[in-house]
Amino acid sequence: MSTLLEIREQVVKFLLERHSQEKEAGREFYFTVEVVQDTSILYEELIGKEFIKLSFYGNWGESPITYLIIDEKERIFLIAQFNNASDETENSVSRRLALHLSDQVSTYPELHLIDGHIIGYSFEFSFEIVNSTYFKEKLDYFLDTIRPEINIFVYPLKIDTKYSYYFLNRQQFEDYLKTEPFYSPQVIIIKKNLAIKSLRVQNFKGIKQLVIDDLPASMRWIILTGENGFGKTSVLQAIAAGLYGNKDESGAELVTDSSFIGVEYYANDTVVETNSRTPRLDAAPLKLTNELATYGSSRLQVSASVTKEMIEQQAPTTYHLFNSDGLLLNVEQYLKDSYYTDKPAFDQAVSLFKELLPALLNIDIVVKNKIPEVRYFEKDEEGKSLTAGLLFSQLASGFKNIIAMIGDLIYRLSIKQNVDNFSELEGIVIIDELELHLHPTYQKLLPEVLSKHFPRIQFIASTHSPIPLLGVPKDTVLLHVTRNDDKGIEVDRLDVDFSVLTPNAILSSPIFGFKDLIPDSKEPDRMIHSETTYDEVTENRELRSQINQFLSPENQQELLKLIKEK
Structure with missing residues (x-):
């Protein structure tokens, strides 16, 4: 005994x-x-x-x-x-x-x-x-x-x-x-300034053989483009599984024994190598247990009003990227807890959401029947409040998408890393379809704000839109994903300076390869406007109108006479 x-x-x-x-x-x-x-x-x-x-x-x-x-x-x-x-x-x-x-x-x-x-x-x-x-x-x-x-x-x-x-x-x-005499602090490898260096994949979800090498340590964004069904999600999943391990927290298998995923990543000045065949628990110091967050293309459901068992099953680090029924951590629980126990963290979160969503006036906690509720206040162009406070379920999909995903990010990483300021959070964040549910204004703003507030996080994202590229740093790495029956999913690293391109030029470049820029509705006898902005289009229309008004039949004859004399 x-x-x-x-x-x-x-x-x-x-x-x-x-x-x-x-x-x-x-x-x-x-x-x-x-x-x-x-x-x-x-x-x-x-x-x-x-x-x-x-x-x-x-x-x-x-x-x-x-x-x-x-x-x-x-x-x-x-x-x-x-x-x-x-x-x-x-x-x-x-x-x-x-x-x-x-x-x-x-x-x-x-x-x-x-x-x-x-x-x-x-x-x-x-x-x-x-x-x-x-x-x-x-x-x-x-x-x-x-x-x-x-x-x-x-x-x-x-x-x-x-x-x-x-x-x-x-x-x-x-x-x-x-x-506590029976507590021994864990020896933890300090993993700061993390960034992917290389990826090697064999026989994984349509990827037969894939090698991506020599990615620079300084880059904070990697953007994947490619047509629907060509394998962008498979590449993101391969990166996540390589960094995290062959199984998630619930024991669900991410990578089969017949597949292989090898990842090298920078941790400060050190290059760490890990692969999917090493059990996660056996290689814990090498895996990004506390520094990884992943998001699939369904980001409107949070873990409110579900059982503890469901949350454990549906909110592991990698679950959301691999499953369509994934739940995000309940940002509203984080807001309520921080409001009463860590007001600076609450204020940080509210300030971040207001910067991400310019139409958001404020977020506050309202107590009804002794139960706290999170209320969201929107504003008009003059800064005046439009509502008496909306529930999360009443927000537009774009608002819910940003609040749910970024709320999960700060909740998930801050509770694991114990930081006082969001700017101190470190890790790698993977996002499938970055532009999802967002107006172009927010598609550009989202990467801008994320880069500003999370300087120690590397973001790896896929997109079908050229607009997010207007908000990412110039040194962003561009990866174009293609697929064919013979070679399966392939990835090409592009050398395109998108920082000097307009959205039309980005669309028609190798980044997206979209060539059909002329609307089907254009009538044969009408000219296409090639101006950069719509303001230029309207200005030129006004000039042409003024010119046409000036060129009366008499003025036209006088102009022809002057041209002939020249």
Whole structure:
């Protein structure tokens, strides 16, 4: 039988692994573990003995609200208690939680009631978790089934900074880890200024043999072009799988054994090489676990109102690029959490969205029936508010696309990298169909703003539109994707200086290869306007009109006479 010290070591390692999994999925998970002798409401035979105490919350009033106790026999007890407070909100939450806990006796056979009573707004309950003989399975049961239900009842406290003491925060967790004897900080390879150097692919989703070499370390954008169905998405997926690994967090296979993907990437002055055949866990220091975000062509669905299991399945780092039903991390949850716990982060996010969407006046949190809602305020050309505040579901698709994708990006990367400013975020971000749902104004603005606010991120994106090229840096690498039966998907690196080209010239260049620039509706006897802008077209029309008015029959004869005399 294990000693209490050995059990504590296993518990700490188990919870640290859970913390890493939750952090990788973009969620918070904090805890503390300590040895105590507080067993006054457990079995009488256990009074006075030492126990391991697991806390997942802070202090509510004078005493913890819920925590776990583990004894030397690896039994796990759930303790819940609260003393009547003078605060109406605390008492209300306490009453509803107490009634819920009292219902657990008949609802969950996995919980064995030891003792429990409710007096006014005070309560005390103690349960033994009996779903398994293995303490790890008992912990999983609590974390996956019981704790989410408790969170539902205590959430009204989280939206008010007045009750922040109730919730463990990152600083408290880090302070605890400094004193935890069974915690060893991981040795992490510093991966700053990341950029792709080369890509080698064999037998992957229509790619028979593909080599892209010697990409410069300084480039912050790679743009892929090519016709529909020619394989741009396959190339993006190959890059993602090479950087991340052969399987995603949920265990789903990204690359089969018959395929091979090798990637070299710059990390500062070092070139790191990795490939899809090395298991992700075995090559963790080489993979971009905390520095990668990927986005497929369906970006309007966020992870609101779904179960935890669905989020874990549909929001892994690479899932969205490989599956059409992928969900983005809930940016509104990030906005609400940061509004109440990290106002500078909230202000940063709002400022970023306003720059990305010039028609957005503001984003604010409105509390209705004690539940916070995110409201979006749009403005007219004079800067006046157009609405009383819209819900996310009421926004136009272009707005939702940008808010959902960029919200996921800052949520996903910031929670993994623990930065204070978005400009400090590092990594590689892959986007399929960058221009999706966007007006040309926003197609140009999006890469401009992303380059400005995320200088340490490399963006790799596909597009069918020439407009995003008006907003990317001049040193952007252009890759043109083609496909044929014999060689499969191929990629050519283009040497085209698009910085001096208009959209028409970009369209007709090798970047897009679109030659049919004349509208089908043009009448045979009419001239095509070749001016650069529509303002020039209207100006020239006015000049021609004035010339025609001046050239009366008499003036025309006089002009012909002068020409002949010359």
